[in-house]
Amino acid sequence: MTFDYETMRFIWWAFLGALLIGFAITGGADLGVGALLPFLGKNDTERRVIINSVGPTWEGNQVWFVTAGGALFAAWPMAYAVAFSGFYLALFLTLSALWLRPIGFDYRSKLANPIWRNSWDWALFVGGFVPSLIFGVAFGNLLIGVPFQLDTDMRIFYQGSFWQLLSPFALLAGVVSLSMLLTHGAVYLQMKSIDVINERSKKTVILFTVLTLVAFALAGVWVANIDGYHVATEVLHDGPSNPLLKFVHKETGLWLDNYRLYPLLWGIPGLAFVTGFATLLLSKFDRPGLAFISSSVTIAAIILTAGIAMFPFLIPSSLSLNSSLTVWDASSSLTTLKIMFWVTVIFLPIVIVYTSWVFRVLRGKITVEHIVANDHTAY
Numbered sequence: 001m002t003f004d005y006e007t008m009r010f011i012w013w014a015f016l017g018a019l020l021i022g023f024a025i026t027g028g029a030d031l032g033v034g035a036l037l038p039f040l041g042k043n044d045t046e047r048r049v050i051i052n053s054v055g056p057t058w059e060g061n062q063v064w065f066v067t068a069g070g071a072l073f074a075a076w077p078m079a080y081a082v083a084f085s086g087f088y089l090a091l092f093l094t095l096s097a098l099w100l101r102p103i104g105f106d107y108r109s110k111l112a113n114p115i116w117r118n119s120w121d122w123a124l125f126v127g128g129f130v131p132s133l134i135f136g137v138a139f140g141n142l143l144i145g146v147p148f149q150l151d152t153d154m155r156i157f158y159q160g161s162f163w164q165l166l167s168p169f170a171l172l173a174g175v176v177s178l179s180m181l182l183t184h185g186a187v188y189l190q191m192k193s194i195d196v197i198n199e200r201s202k203k204t205v206i207l208f209t210v211l212t213l214v215a216f217a218l219a220g221v222w223v224a225n226i227d228g229y230h231v232a233t234e235v236l237h238d239g240p241s242n243p244l245l246k247f248v249h250k251e252t253g254l255w256l257d258n259y260r261l262y263p264l265l266w267g268i269p270g271l272a273f274v275t276g277f278a279t280l281l282l283s284k285f286d287r288p289g290l291a292f293i294s295s296s297v298t299i300a301a302i303i304l305t306a307g308i309a310m311f312p313f314l315i316p317s318s319l320s321l322n323s324s325l326t327v328w329d330a331s332s333s334l335t336t337l338k339i340m341f342w343v344t345v346i347f348l349p350i351v352i353v354y355t356s357w358v359f360r361v362l363r364g365k366i367t368v369e370h371i372v373a374n375d376h377t378a379y
Contacts, residue, residue, distance in 0.1 A: 006237035006328075008337040012075040013327045015344060017307050019071055023064035024181070024303060025296045026355060030058040032185015034101065034128025035178075038121050040189065040200045044114070047121055053192035055105060056362055063351055074340055078243070078330045079314045082156055083138075086146050089162040090134050097130035128185070129178070136177025139306055140170030143223060143255065145318030150243060159319055169222055176215045180299055183208040187279065187295045191288035192365055205283040205291070213276045216302060220269060223309065228254025229316040235328055243329045248321040255309045265308055272301035 003011065033054045041047030073080045084091060100123040108120035144167060147160040183205055190201035227250040239245065259265050275297040282291035310316075312327040331337065 003338070003341070004238060005334045005337075008334060008341065009237070009327050009331050011341060012071070012331065012337055013311070015348075016068065016071050016075065017304065019064055019068035021300045021303050022352075023061070023068055024299045025184070026061040027058070027065055028132070028181040028184050028299060029188040029292075030054045030061055030101075030185070031128040031132045032181040032183070033189055034124045034185075035132060035182060036185055036189065036201075036204060037128070038125050040186075040197060040204065041121075044117060046197055047117075048109070049193060049197060050189060051105065051108070051124070053189055057358055058101070058105070060355065060358060063355075067351075071340070071344075075332055075337060076314060076325070076330055077332060078154070078156075078241070079325050082146065082148055082158070082315050082325065085156055085158045086148055086160060087138055087141075087165070090138065090165055094131045094134045097127050099127075100124065101127035128181075132178045132181040133174045136174035137165060137170045139177065140167070140173025140219075141165050142310065142313075142315060143173070143306065144169060144226065145229070145250070145316045145324075147319040148315075148317050148323065149320035150323040152244070154242075169219075169226065172215060172219050172222065176212065176219055176302065179208045179212040179215055180295075180302060183212055183279065184292075184295045184299060187283055187288055187291045190283060191292055194365055202283055202286075206280055209276055209280040209283075212298070212302075213273060216269075216272060216276075220305075223255050224253055226255070227252055228257065228309075229313055229321070229324060230254045230257060231312070231326065235312070237328050239329065241329055241331055241333075243323055243325050246322060246326075246329065248316075248324050250316075250321060258308050258311055268301050268308060269305040272298050272305060275301065 033050060037047060037050050041050045069080075072083070104120045104124040104127060108117055108124075111117070146158075147164070148156055148158045150156060186201045186204035186208060190198055190205060193201060229248055229250045231246050232249050233247040235246070275294040278294040279291050279298060282288070282294060313324055314327060314330055315325045317323040317325075332340075
């Protein structure tokens with residue numbers, strides 16, 4: 001089976017989206033649970049129950065995040081370079097927060113001291129809250145445009161600051177990301193717990209599902225009224241990877257172009273609202289397993305909504321429009337994409353099967369009795 005350059009570029013755009021969605025669904029549940037830990041667990045035993053709901057699986061779920069970063073680096077090296085130049089401090093804060101998670105999980109129960117354990121509980125909160133917020137803020141900045149430019153030698157010049165990343169629209173996108181992952185984490189915790197933690201999780205699902213849908217709707221209205229980007233010249237789908245060979249203009253409402261051209265795509269954001277309400281109802285009527293599935297679909301639909309709106313742009317430039325990076329002009333070589341394609345075809349199904357198997361094996365509920373009976377192995 002052989003693919004041309006155009007097809008491989010599109011396939012890798014789809015692969016990158018799949019990896020981000022995979023991480024948001026699997027790792028997002030862990031992040032959400034961590035961010036809710038100090039609030040849904042009122043004492044040490046309850047917090048141990050919450051931690052043990054994700055303790056055996058959180059590490060494996062990071063594979064999706066690491067793989068997404070590796071795919072971006074290998075398939076879209078210029079986009080990787082711009083992202084890590086422009087969002088350096090934000091990414092540093094994200095990685096620092098994520099770094100708190102393994103030591104928090106491993107060291108929290110080493111001492112019975114309440115101050116020690118409470119400190120690690122808040123460290124796990126930071127490890128869940130900060131990445132969940134910053135991931136959304138990053139997406140918001142992509143929709144606004146990133147202040148960078150390329151010279152004729154393809155050198156990158158970034159002229160923004162950390163504080164510029166925290167614009168009102170970007171923060172709203174951060175609220176969408178944070179609330180949807182808190183919803184997902186609460187649904188997962190409802191699925192894995194009983195009694196009081198289960199009831200608190202159910203109330204949390206209702207609160208953050210409503211917040212997610214309201215924030216998502218507001219973000220949609222906002223996107224329709226901000227400047228979007230459009231390639232005005234002929235698009236060379238199999239052309240050289242040189243972003244400067246095109247002409248880009250921006251205008252209010254252009255991010256909705258793909259939806260206007262293909263009206264069926266409106267079903268994607270519509271699906272987010274349908275499955276969002278389904279998550280709320282399924283959780284309320286004690287069907288957390290189905291609620292977890294519907295919450296996963298909601299996450300996928302929200303991410304796809306943003307991805308479809310931006311396509312074919314990866315990182316639009318607000319400073320030099322023609323420097324904007326697209327799927328068609330910022331990729332690696334055809335040979336690189338083909339080699340990576342076959343590696344992905346072989347190993348991605350293995351990751352999916354393994355992840356599914358782990359969740360199936362560990363699908364039981366975590367109880368106080370389980371913690372007491374397995375105190376030497378529980379977190």
